Amino acid sequence: MAERNQDEFLDDIEQAEAETYREDEIEISDEAAELDTVRAERDAFQDKFMRALADAENARKRAERDRREAENYGGSKLARDLLPVYDNMKRAIESIAEDQREASAGLIEGIELTMRELISVFAKHGVRVVSPQVGDKFDPQVHEAMFEAPLPGTKAGEIIQVSAEGFMLHDRILRPAQVGVSSMQG
Known part of the structure; x- marks a missing residue:
């Protein structure tokens, strides 16, 4: 009977060890699950942080672009x-006859x-004159065709008259140059 008791005792020890091992396994799997949960939360927070940083x-870039x-x-x-002030001053200067220049030299000057000061202020602020010449090729990006007419000795699409100069503000058109365009086909 002592053997049986000893066998039972050993069985009891093995069973206790097995239960302890199962408890340790459960504890380890609980810790692993908790660690997985914490890692998932960390990854979610890192993703939110990175998105917030990108936003x-x-x-910042949008505000800088808007400021520029x-x-x-x-x-x-x-x-x-x-622009009409420029146009009127230019017409006034162009309308002065040579004989009037001497009599009104101070006024004309x-x-x-x-x-010149108006042109200087325009340049300072990025406004530049678009001044096409007769014979230039018509460019719809900077010219506005006011009329089209056949003119012997010209090619279709050539500027034959400049009615008004155009203006650019940096890289944007403020007012296209107003021109007449030839419709002659060679």
Whole structure:
């Protein structure tokens, strides 16, 4: 009977060890599951962080682009409103006859100085004159065809008359140059 008790005792020890091992296994699997959960949460937070970082960078770039646009093109309405002043001053200068130049030299010089100053201010703010010449090729990006007419000795699409100069604000058209275009076919 002592043997049996000893066998039972050994069985009891093995069974206790097995239960302890199962408990350790359960504890380890619980810890592994908890670790997996923590890793998944970490990955989710890292993903959210990276997205928020990218959104912030995109917002910064968009704000910088908007600031540049406002700086470069914010004055386009004022510049456009000043174009008729340029046109009128240019017409005034062009309409002065040679015999009038001597009699009104001071007045004419004042008008020409004012015109140069206006051109200087335009240039300072990125406004430049688009001044096509007769014989240039018509470009719909910077020219507006006011009329089309056949003119002997010209090719179709050639500028035959310039009615008004155009203006660019940096790389944008403020006003296209107004031109007449030849419709002659060679």
